[in-house]
Structure formats: structure tokens, C-alpha cells
Amino acid sequence: MTIKNNKCKHCEIILQSNQTDFCCLGCQNAYQIINQLGLNNYYNSRINNESNHNLKPDLKNNLLLDDFVEKNGVNHNISLLVQGLNCGACVWLIEKILNDDPRVINARINLTKKILNLSFLGKKTEINDILAIIEKIGYKLLPYDQEIINSEEKKYNDSLLKALAVSGFGSGNIMLFSFALWFCDANEMGIAMHQFFQFISALIGLPVLIYSSRIFFKSAYNSLINHRPNMDLPISLAIVLASIVSVYQAFKGGNHVYFDSALMLVFFLLIGKYLDMKARKKAFNIATQFTLLNRNYARIIDQENIKIIPIKNIAKGMIVMVSTGDKIVCDGIVIEGESEIDMSLINGETRLTKVSIGSEVYAGTINMFQPIKVKVNKQANQSMLAQIIELINNADHKKSSSILLAEKLSSYYTPLVHLIAFLTFILWYFIFKKSFDYSLMNATAVLIITCPCALALAIPIVNTITISGFINKKLLIKNGEAIEKVNQIKTIIFDKTGTLTNGAVNLIKIYLLDADKLIEVKESKKKYYLKIAASLTQNSNHPIAKAISTQSKEFYQNLHVIEEKSLGLSAKIAGNLIDHQANQNIEIKIGRADFCKINNANYYQQLLLELHNYQPVLTSFMKIGEEQIVMVFQDQIKNDAGDVIAKLKQQGKEIILLSGDQKNAVEIVANKLQINQFYYQKTVLEKAQFIESFIKQKKPFMMIGDGINDAPSLSLATVSISFNNASDLSKNIADVIINSNQLQPILDLFLGSKKAIKIIKQNLAIALIYNLIAIPFAIIGMIVPMIAAIAMSSSSLMVIINSIRINKFFNLDKNKCQF
């Protein structure tokens, strides 16, 4: 595909009129590097879409990765998460570049997990040099903490896949012999041959059954210990009994062996389990990537040197540097610098907190203004974060336990089926005085035919399709049970900051300050001021500067902007360029009031009066020559919040707002969204206590929040939801993560789950009806292995076909469900 001229050749961002080929120097460099290496095939073969915008290289970022290198003999190994990786061409490019480096032994990318595994020779520090080129061409590398890779999970996945393969092998091969046994009896094929075939069946069947049913045996055993019998219990029992009876029959030269039925059962069930695992893994992988996007390293000062170390290595007494916009990673005391801290993730407050030397700061907060140095004053396990985590761990047994459909069903189904099988035996052996063999055979037939194959598939298949479908609807289901539990929800508890609001400041109004009077700037003039302001702020990382730059699409280029630490920005611009009357250079300043020399004392009272509907707000100032401009910022309510809340109310849900923020801030949001129940200034503990009162009333409820202070409440909720830009802690706990900043997916979650539960119930009905019909035939001894095999496959097939219907819901807006 050819690259259109109006797009940047490297990152495909649409160019402005005065730019040719590239949007910035970084992209130009990247393009040249790739060309010089003779790898420009990359541009032809990559998928052209918006995700390439992320490839804009960040020239400032100089990552030191040598502390994350692990030594392995002469080699050094490192695992890194690669951001910006989105197609095969990226894999090709990175692997090609790295493998051509003589120091590199092997570089290989896992596209599913977006992980680069690299091993190289030489000194540890070489890594920074090796990888510099990858950063230069726009991919961002992040250290990948091995602890996050859950090796237990991987082991389980592999053993599941192996069991599936073995049972597939077994059930395929056993059919060679079963077919002969189904259609000929001992008289037709000769007693010796008949028994020989039965023995071969046993030879294949027994080892395969023992190997591949371990998962069910383990789960059944655990459920017995916990006194909560699950579906795996009747499955295990049927497998064990069928095997024993069949071995006995084979030795005795009896008519029927059931190895094929048992094997097919295990094979079907393992397919269900595997699909379930795959869908969950997909959601889990995406969720892990969010967690990694937050920095998990810190800069510390070590004897005059700056060193980057993993967060987990931070110890008491170390001095950590926190630059503007960075997350503070430890509890500590400020020893240098003055700044303001965004505590919203800790206490939900929108207002920034001022800190100076001697102030205490907490892990999880964000430094908004000036770089500060923090001396760590607590061991990691005593920090506030650690205490909150402990709260969560304690919450586990308090969590409202709702009984799932499958559990409810199996608690009735299992004893009932076993009772019927037992009665069948009694009926034949004691009442009709048939032989022990005959009675046992019929009882086994009952157990096999009622073995909840379709029943056990009914729920996982629907969950699998639903979880995959939800990924396209920007919902990551981390806990499959959530789909079912969502349907019980009557009450929804929202956090405010970052949940109902954007959690970041937005420019809402611009005022002209003229001789002690505030005049709101008209829409037409607003653009003019914004263009000037954005031209100054476009390269600044300050949150307020970012809020300005995102508002304007046009900029004046080549301005010499001077940034004065924590005070503001200034630049000179030719007067005629901004249609100012004066022809000489005009000074522009953006920043705090004292920096811009704005000293009209009355404006603030007036501003508060003007904005009584908007509090709390942040202000910033701009001075163009003698013009004085006040810019007002606020953490705004998400644009779809009103709509979503109204719709949820329509559905009869009770909405509660639970925030740690100040009264007026919460009140304004609650009034705007027409939420009658709101609670403010709640600490972490108070939030959790409030939630516990819900559990005591046995009301299933949903908690939606993003902050560290919400985490304990999330862990207590029946269903918990968080956002992709939330704190790591709440993302780890939440059952569902919304993969966007919007609230709309919540409605989809309710709708999709409702559909899913409907189909699950239909599936269960199909499976039960099939059982009801089959049981009488089994009791009277008419179910021979062939009939059992046909009945089992057909009922499973029906359940699967019925489940696929749920795709209709997810295909509504042409997002094809990848299943």
C-alpha cells in the first residue's frame, strides 16, 4: 500500500499544511534508520491503521534497563513488553534489527503477549545501547516483571492442552474397535475376537482415561472437601464406575464395554474447558498489558548517581526522584522541592495537595508540578498501600457469596442422579432378581447417560463466546462468574473521580480580565486564544499544559518557549502573526498568577461567583502583551455519564455515589447526574464499612471504581468494575475492566449478560430434557454403548449450536466475534 502524502511517513499522523513527509524530527530519524538498514520493506508490509500513531518516537526518553537484566551463564537475558507492536511487520523489523546486532544471541517476540525475549553477550549495560535503536524507531520498551507471568497458570494451560490431545487420541482410536463391537456381537465375530477387541479397548481406554481425567478428579475431590459438590463430581464418578464395570465385563467376556462413551465424554468436556481457558486468557493478557504500562521502576539517588531500579527493590532510607507527571512509588517525606500532588487515586479528591520539604507523601499519588526528592520512610510492607492490600486480603472471606447456577444445579442434580442409579440396581437385583452383572450394567448405564456432558458444556461454552464478544465491546471479563452475577445486581455503587468524571483536568472556560472585570470570551475569540496558548504548551508534560494543547488543532511553529520550573511558560511572538496591532515582538506568558504578574485582587471572588455551578476548579493565567486572560479547568463528568445513569435507573437499578472527595464537589456531580444517594469524604476504611453493611443485608451489588481507595470496596462487591487507566491495584481486583474511558460498556455488560444467562438457561433445559427422556431407557437396560455415544454427542452438539446464537448480540455493530 502506498503512503498518502498527507500522512507522516513513519507514524501516519495526519500532517499539518506546513509539514512535508514527517510530523516531527523523531519520525524522520526513525524513517532514516530503517532506510539505512535496508528494511523499508517494513512500511510496505505493515498494516496501516491508527495504531501506528503510537510509533511517534519520544526523543527525551532515555531508558536504562540494565537492572532488569538477568545473568544466565555467559548470556544475559531480559524480557520486555513492547508497546506499539501490532502486526507481523513489527515483529519482523525488531527481530531483524536485533538479530543483526553481533552482541545479540537471540531476539524473539511473542506477538500474543507482546513480549520481547532477548539474550545477549557482553556487559549488562550493553543492553541500553542495543535497545536504544528500538526506542528511536518509536517502539516503547517496558521491563516485564517475571512475577507477573503466572507460571501456575501456564502449567495448568499446558496440562489441559496435553490432556485434551491425549483424550482426542484415545477417543479417535478407540472408535476403530468400538464400531466393530457396536455392530457385531460375540456370536457373529467369534468369542475370541470379541474379547480381544474389548481388551484392546481397555488397553487404550484405561491409561488415557486415567491421564486425561485427572483435572476432573482433582476438582471433584476439592469440591467434596469443601462440601460444595460441583458438576465434576458426577462426571468423575461416572468415569470411574464405567471403567471398573467395563474392565470387569472385558475379563468376564460380557456384552458391553463403556470405554468409548467415557472417553468421548472426557474429550468433549476438555474441549469446553479449553475454550473457556482460552477466552479468559485473552482477556487476562490484555489486562496484564495495562498493568505493565504503569511504570514499575523508580529513579533513586545513589552516591550522586541516578539509578533506575525496580520498585520492589526500594528500601527504607533511599532517596527517590519523582519528576513532573510521575507516580510516587513509595511512602516517604519530601526532602527537596515543592510541588502539588494529585491524591485522587488515594482519597478521591480532585483538588491538588500542596507539599513542601517535610511533607509526607504516599505511594500511588502523582506529582503534578515540580520535580521532588522523596526519602523513603517506611518499609514497603508498612506503607499505606500495603495496609490497603491487607484490607483486601481480609475482605476475602467477607465477600458476599452468591450461589451460582451451576453450583445450585449440581447440588440437586448429583445426589438425584446417584439415587436413581442406586434405585435401578435395587430394582433389578432385589425386586426382579436379575443377576448382579445385569443390575450393575443398568445402573452404570444410568450414570453414563445422565453424566452431565451437555450440562457441563452448557455454561462454559456460553461464557467463552460471551467473554470473546465482550472484548470487542471494550469489556475485559477477568472473572467468568461475573457474567452470571451481573444479572442479580440491583444496586450500583459509583466512585466519583476517574469513574463518573474523567479524572483529568479539562479546559472549560476562558475569561478576559479587564480592569477588575471578568468577561467571558466568545466562542470565535476562544479559538484565537487557544491557538496561542497551545503553541506554548504543546511540548510540555504538565497536566494543565496538556489540557490546553489537546483543545487546539492549530499551532504556531518554531516558537522559542522558555519553561520556568513550576511557574510557567513564556515565549516571544511576532505581533503581526497573531493579528495584534503592535508590529514588534510580543511577550506571551502562561502560568501562575504571580508569574504572569496578574494582580487584580477582586477577580477571584468574582470568578467563584461566576462558577458556583462548576466548583471545584483550577485556574491558570495567560498574558499576551497587556491582555490578561484567565483559563478555568475542571475535572469534568464523562460525556456519556448522564445517559448511562439515566438508562440504568430506567432499568430499575439503585444508584449510589460513594466518594472520598469534598462535599461540594460530590454534590455538584450528584445533582448533575440526578443521583439522590451520595456520600462524601469517605476514607478507604469508611468506604469498605459502607459496603459491608450491604453485604449484611444480602443485597447483591456492583461497585465501579478506579482508585486505590476503592480497591477494598471492589474486593467486597458481588461484581466489581474498573477502568484501563485505573490504579494497578483496583485493576487487579476487578472482575471486569472497561477498556476505554467511557461508561457506555456498563450498559453492554448488563445487556450481554442478560442474553448470556438466557441462553445458559435454555442450554440447561435442553440438557435436562434429554436426560429425562434417556433415563427411563437406561433403567430398563436399553441404552447400549452405541446409543449412549449418539445421545451424548447429539445433546452436546445441540447445546453448542444453541450457544453460538449469542453471537448475534455481539455482531450487531459488525464487530465480528473472534471465536
Added chain:
Amino acid sequence: MSVLIFLIPLALILSIIGLLAFSWCLKNKQYDDLEGSSKRILFDDDKDQKK
């Protein structure tokens, strides 16, 4: 029918070989990145790439 004495073990041995090959693949992490492998096959000039 005596040919069965020969054919049955043969059939079983062949499928066991298949099964072993699968578990070898699994052990060598060939199932870890299905997405990447499907793209990797399209790289056309990887003759000088190291293993």
C-alpha cells in the same frame, strides 16, 4: 483376519507417534504464540536469521 494382529499395533504406534510429536511441540513452546507464528510464516527473507 490375522492381518489385524499386525494392523492394530501399527495403527496404535502411528497415533502414539503423533501424540508424542504434539507433546514435543508443546514442550518447545510452539503453542505459546499462535498469533505470532501465523504471521512469521510470511516473512520472506529470513535465511540469514539466527535460529
